Each structure stands twice: as structure tokens, then as C-alpha cells.
Amino acid sequence: MEIFNPNSNVHFLGLRRYSIGLAIALMIASVALIWGKGLNYGLDFTGGVEIQANYSQPVTTNDVRDALEKGGIKDPTVQSLGGTRQVLIRFQPKDDTVHPPQGDKVNLDVIAGDVGKALKAARPDAVVASRNYVSSQVGDELRSSGTIAAILVIIGIGLYLWIRFERRFAVAALATEVHDVLVTLGVIALVQREFDMTVLASVLAVIGYSINDKVVVFDRIRELFRLARKAEPEEILNRSINSTLSRTIITSLFTGIAMAALFFYGGPSVHGFAVTMLIGIVVGTLSSIFVASPILLWLGVSKKDLMPVTRENPELARRP
Incomplete structure (x- = not known):
């Protein structure tokens, strides 16, 4: 059964050195911006x-x-x-x-x-x-609570993916979620847009939106691994990205249109939420295509990791 046709698919995994290198560079730049310029905290946090x-x-x-x-x-x-x-x-x-x-x-x-x-x-x-x-003390408590909430959400997502898929998927998801959050916050720090409770809420929403895209790709990876007989992991991962690409683009496009409408017609009170979501949608979509699967390939995911144990093949799901 042929599941990979290089003539009809974009070879995203062939760009993995560049995409991972760019992702690392963006994370480092984002940390530098957050540390150097800092976030422009609103009254919710400063008092x-x-x-x-x-x-x-x-x-x-x-x-x-x-x-x-x-x-x-x-x-x-x-x-x-x-x-x-x-x-x-x-x-x-x-x-x-x-x-x-x-x-x-x-x-x-x-x-x-x-x-x-x-x-x-x-x-x-x-x-x-x-x-x-x-008071500013209340703002400090809100800032700490928001940070803890974001960390707990990311850890919870990692545990869910560990149970549903396999530990390599959880590690890949955690790495890309950290990337998405850092880059989103880095852009906010760069433009010095006010960071208030609505923006914090949108950052948490970005985490959920981003992982949704990755779960779709991960599901396809598991399906194709179970259908394939001799295909290499790189072929499986690349095919999975291509087969879910239209869904990813359409979802991101329409979500982006909704956020744009919210920005233009929702009033100033939701501008921060809409802008942060737009940034997160772009970052999360690109990381789903160019970052998550290369990390899986680097971690060594294979057919044996995803095949269920059966009486006929009791060792399929175990590594040698």
C-alpha cells in the first residue's frame, strides 16, 4: 500500500533544519524581549x-x-x-x-x-x-495566578496527550506549546501592547487553539502508521501534515476572520483579546506544520510506538 507520493505532496520535513532553527531563534528573541523590554502590564496587574x-x-x-x-x-x-x-x-x-x-x-x-x-x-x-x-499587590497576585494557570494548562495538555497517544507526542506538544506562548508574548512585548486580563485570557485560549491543531495532525500520524507496512517515519509524518493541511488552513482562516471582526466591531475593551488571538493563530498554525512533526521525528517515533498490543502481535507496541 503506497501512502506517500512525493510528486503530490509538499516535503515539509525536508525543511526541518530551517524550521526548527527559526523556532529556536524566535524563542530566544522572545525571551530577550520579555526580559529586556518587559510586558506593558495594564491596570489589572499594576493596580x-x-x-x-x-x-x-x-x-x-x-x-x-x-x-x-x-x-x-x-x-x-x-x-x-x-x-x-x-x-x-x-x-x-x-x-x-x-x-x-x-x-x-x-x-x-x-x-x-x-x-x-x-x-x-x-x-x-x-x-x-x-x-x-x-493596589499593586493585588496586581502581583493576579500576575502570579495567571502564570501558574498557563503552566498548569500546558502540563495538563501534556498528560492528556501522553495517555491518548504516546510520551513522544506529549513531549512534542509541550515543546511547541512553550514555543507558541513565548513567541506570542514576545510579539506583544515587541509592540508594547497593553497586557491585561483579557490578553491573559486570550493567551490561555491560544494554548487550547494551538493544541487542537496538533491533535488533528497527531491523530492522522497514528492512523497512517497503523495502515502503513514499510513506509519510513519521515514519510508518514510528511503525509500526515499534507493530508490535514487544508483543514488546518481553513480553520485558521475562519478563526482569524472572526477575531478580525471582533477587533473592528467589538470595541476597545476586546481589542487586546482579538489581537493576541490573531498572533497566536498564526504562530500556532505554523508550529503545527513546521515544528511539531520535526520534533516527533527527532524523538524517534515509530510504528511500534502506536500499534496496540494483541495476542497475535504481543510485542508490536514494545520497543526492542
Whole structure:
């Protein structure tokens, strides 16, 4: 049974030295960017002031943001609270509103008064309903929790693939997931886009999306290994990538279109999520094609690793 025709398939595995070398270079560059420039953490992680404002008539977040900036509030984040008459305003307070002897504590009365004046100057029906201050300590805890969550997700995926496939697949998946996360974060650090809770959520979503692509390829690899009689592992892996390529491209394309629509029509509050997902989709798709299978080949995956043990062939699934 012929399962590999070099005349009708792109030989992706022939590029493995270049693709793996580029992947390693991108990971090193990403670590350097994250370490050197750092992530531009938003108020969710750095702490800041949260103020809820109510309006008697509908208002847009853009109008509120413009009113705050005209009133001297720099870089405010404005989100709608389940309607068109309530908004949540978040921003980093000025240095002169922080009392040095009290550390993170700020004069909320002064800040709320400044915000109220800025809002009322544009819309007299604006009312400051509540105010709160999130300390930098809370932000540090959120950052630590987010990092732990990402690590646990990647480890959980590795255990799942170890059980479903074989340990070499788990190792390949873990390596590519680390690559995808690092490169995605590296791009965010490069452009210094604000890193907040929505971006963290999208990073976790990128992990799930990326592993979904790889599981599809891994399933095809296992199927072709069981069907093949004399084909070499490189041929099997290359054929698996080619046979799932159209599915991978179509899935990535339509997911990318959905994220683009979210970016253009979802409002500023979801821009970070959409942009991070778009970056992750590109990185995850390319790693599924050019990185995961070369790692499997390097680890020495073979037919014996994936064949079930039977009474007729009790040693098929065991290495000699």
C-alpha cells in the first residue's frame, strides 16, 4: 500500500533544519524581549483606580473616554457595564494624588472629584456612583495566578496527550506549546501592547487553539502508521501534515476572520483579546506544520510506538 507520493505532496520535513532553527531563534528573541523590554502590564496587574459612572441617558464609551482625556485623565480604560448608561472607568492615578507615607493608598475623594468634573463638563447627567482602588499587590497576585494557570494548562495538555497517544507526542506538544506562548508574548512585548486580563485570557485560549491543531495532525500520524507496512517515519509524518493541511488552513482562516471582526466591531475593551488571538493563530498554525512533526521525528517515533498490543502481535507496541 503506497501512502506517500512525493510528486503530490509538499516535503515539509525536508525543511526541518530551517524550521526548527527559526523556532529556536524566535524563542530566544522572545525571551530577550520579555526580559529586556518587559510586558506593558495594564491596570489589572499594576493596580489603579476604578470608578463607576452612571448616566440618565445612553452614552458611548468613546464619548466618556474623550471627556476624561479632555479633563486631564491620561490613558483611561472605559468599559460598558451591561448597558448604555453605566460605565466602568479605570486609570493610573497621578503622582500628586498618592500620599508617600501611606504607600499604595490614594486620595479617592480628590480623584473621584476630578473624574466627576471631567464627565459633567461633557454630560451634566453624569454621576460618580462608586470608586475603588486596586493596589499593586493585588496586581502581583493576579500576575502570579495567571502564570501558574498557563503552566498548569500546558502540563495538563501534556498528560492528556501522553495517555491518548504516546510520551513522544506529549513531549512534542509541550515543546511547541512553550514555543507558541513565548513567541506570542514576545510579539506583544515587541509592540508594547497593553497586557491585561483579557490578553491573559486570550493567551490561555491560544494554548487550547494551538493544541487542537496538533491533535488533528497527531491523530492522522497514528492512523497512517497503523495502515502503513514499510513506509519510513519521515514519510508518514510528511503525509500526515499534507493530508490535514487544508483543514488546518481553513480553520485558521475562519478563526482569524472572526477575531478580525471582533477587533473592528467589538470595541476597545476586546481589542487586546482579538489581537493576541490573531498572533497566536498564526504562530500556532505554523508550529503545527513546521515544528511539531520535526520534533516527533527527532524523538524517534515509530510504528511500534502506536500499534496496540494483541495476542497475535504481543510485542508490536514494545520497543526492542
